[in-house]
Amino acid sequence: QVQLVESGGGLVQPGGSLRLSCEASGSIFGIYTMNWYRQAPGKQRELVAGITPGGSINYGDSVKGRFTISRDNAKNTVYLQMNSLKPEDTAVYYCNARQPLVTAWGQGTQVTVSS
Secondary structure, eight states: OOEEEEEOOEEEOTTOOEEEEEEEESSOGGGSEEEEEEEOTTSOOEEEEEEOTTOOEEEOTTTTTTEEEEEEGGGTEEEEEEOSOOGGGOEEEEEEEEETTEEEEOOOEEEEEOO
């Protein structure tokens, strides 16, 4: 079973940047599609970005052009570079690993965008 640990969240001003990291352990990282989700208070969890083992990428409409997902299979880590942050990006961000029969979640990291 894969275990996921996120880091890199925090408080940032509007227009600023943050980079989230998610380190995986306990399984073969390279076989998983890796996703970032977020959940704001009172809202449903939504997909932010995903990257397949082959490197195909998709983004949620609200973050296209501002966020970049990447993975380093040698380091068992997936990253989310977030630029031009807006107050509406404030949420708990969760890392997700997915295979056809397996899915795993990290504990989440808080991102707050506020002046």
